[in-house]
Amino acid sequence: MLSFIDIYTLWRRVRFPAATRNRELVSTYSDLAEVDEHVTTVIKFVEKGEFNLAPVDVLANLDEIIGRIEAVSAGVTGDERTTADHQHAYAALMHLLYSEFLKQNPSVA
Template sequence: MDSYTLWYSLPFPSGGSTKDLKATYADLAEADEYATTVIRFVERGIFKPAPVDLLAMLEELMHRIDRIGDTASGDDKAVARRQHAYASLLDLVYRQFLEEGGPQE
């Protein structure tokens, strides 16, 4: 629940000044939208996973952000770090959601 609370209250990271960071910003926004299913689970107990493989999407996105961050400088390097941190938190929140709401054995 702590990771959910952090994610829910954390401001969405910016897009930076490069084309690549703006693209990862858009993809992160899409992933964030898919993750809203977690909110329905927490607030209403409705377990309905995203219609895409969100964990694979986030993993690919974090790799892209890492590559961009390796060559970025100044403010864009900081933007890449914030985008990666946000994606990592989203990954954690969604994994916990799947563990909590998935089939109980």
């Protein structure tokens, strides 16, 4: 079982997925980038102990993006499949990270 810090460390070290020309994957790429910005609230928590929620429902957004990536994955091959798989893995990692971050909320403890 990975700890919160293990998940955080993986997320910080994993490269953001590469861009692609596939229209659907361009859309999910853009949406992943936006959610990634919101997930950076976790950095302040780890580095400074500041627990601030993102201004959007990160987990719902990631669930929606993951569903779209899965739908696209069914119809692509080659490099596009690799890109879709990387996007999916990155989104799943962010989902896991943010889920664990929410459990760190000092006001709930």
